[in-house]
Amino acid sequence: MATHTLRAKQRRAALTAAAFMSPWLVGFSVFFAYPLLSTVYFSLMDYDGIRPPAFDGAANWSYVLTDYPLFWPAVRNTLWLVLVMVTCRVVFGLGIGLLVTRIKTGAGVFRTLFYLPYLAPPVAATLGFVFLLNPGTGPANTVLEGLGLPAPGWFTDPSWSKPALTLLALWGIGDLMVIFMAALLDVPKEQYEAAQLDGAGAWQRFRHITLPNISPIVLFAVVTGVIQAMQCYTQPLVAGKVAAGVIGGSGQQFEPGYPDKSTLTLPQLVYNLGFQRFDYGSACVVALVLFALAMAFTALLMRRRGGLVGTGD
Template sequence: MATVSPALPPALRRKRRRERARTLAFLSPWLIGFGVFFLYPLASTAYFSFTHYDGYLAPTFSGLKNWDYVFTKYPPFWQGLGNTLWLVAVMVTLRVAFGLGIGLLITKVKTGAGFFRTAFYLPYLAPPVAATMAFAFLLNPGTGPVNHLLGEAGLPQPGWFTDPSWSKPALTMLAMWGIGDLMVIFMAALLDVPREQYEAAELDGAGALQRFRYVTLPNISPIVMFAVVTGVIQTMQYYTQAIVAGKVASGVIGGSGQQFESGYPHGSTWTLPQMVYNLGFQHYDYGSACVVALILFALTMAFTSILLRRKSGFLTED
């Protein structure tokens, strides 16, 4: 026979209600911000994706027409999706590996460590637009010093931002040049690894690679996970550098009345965030822009969820 729990005394019920009210009061700033800046925009985006809306007239329900248009009648979508996934796979991997390598080297330097830290961190402080324009001029296939030096050395001179096969590698080089943020994070993590573990590994006869594999990586794997997750989220939103590099390479760097091919050259730098801007603010097709935004959000959430499934990081076993 089931037992009935006794009713709480009125004084205890009032105390619990006050505690709940106090908790909600402390949480209210976050709850308001979460609702206003996340839930409401997300719900609005989902709603507009099923409507025809040009920003002027009231939205009208159109069912799945926007989704059908984006997936079957908008050719740049698949190219932009492929470019975005390429950047996520290649750019994030190389940035994490390069940042970790630079952090390892600087922590081993005996003299001049402060100079090298400053030299590698300064490029990260450069504004994205200015840094991209400078990089595009340096890699200019006709007048840039990089190709000039490659020619003097008898090496091939790529077209960089004017060549579809080299534009994304050039953007990756730009991202690696501004590696200062990851370098600082990895340096802090590396300096926090207990020295006793390295000494014990040396006594057991472990070489440099074995110490890195069995001592360094297990200790910094949460930081590597953080770098990968934040890198994926940032790269899925990749917009400024790609569009500025395309404009500079195509000769469109300012002024009105100039025509610019998005994703120059030949759509090789076309990304999903550019597509959202192009559809929504240039063609006033807010419904289709919301579809692309939802796809971008779903992909970001999927990648992040997959990466976070391993709580201790993907470099070590649970």
């Protein structure tokens, strides 16, 4: 009897826990587990969205990894954005946060000015940058030529298209600025005062006090930045289309990556394969590769989070 009562209590406790967890379980199942399993399933199928899917084994994987000419350029471009753009955004965002927190007069005005670009719609911001960096008529090159400096081709030059996208990302740095400002203002002032009394300079205070205190925020900024860079789609696509002079209506086909595949990213391949070529199996392969890369970067960063910033002793 006692055993039966104990089991009934354990069953009620398990059901209560499941009831409290049910919103998360439903969300996880509907928005993550089912889409992921479906993507794996369709990556093994010959499916065009019209005919019933037919099992095709590893043919889609073989095609994407060995025969599809746009895949590896997209991988290289995506990794470039992850390594360079994310690093520049974190460093620049931290620098702007440090600057604004030290301004005594008009700090609110500067915070607003730095944050406003982040609110600009991605398409409008990209169109504005393509105009500013137009190699023939853009104000940026006009100023550079007036100073006697070389004027790059920006979005029309494969060597400068990704740096131009990085400049666009740095312009909209307001989100990271706000996050870093909140972390910097939370660092105990007593630690700075004690270090200054011990003769620590500005760099030593930054390295031994500021960075250790804000290291969780730095890690958060890097991880979220990696995920955003992996999902970069709108800005390179719009910049490539406008720079190539392709501004058409619906239904117009455009091979992404202008100029010379330099702005091609993996999310663009997913759209190109799935919704323009109707090759859903290959699109699912690219999506799974993108997911695996994002998970690998995130796991690596979480594993090395202790060494992400130097604390020094």
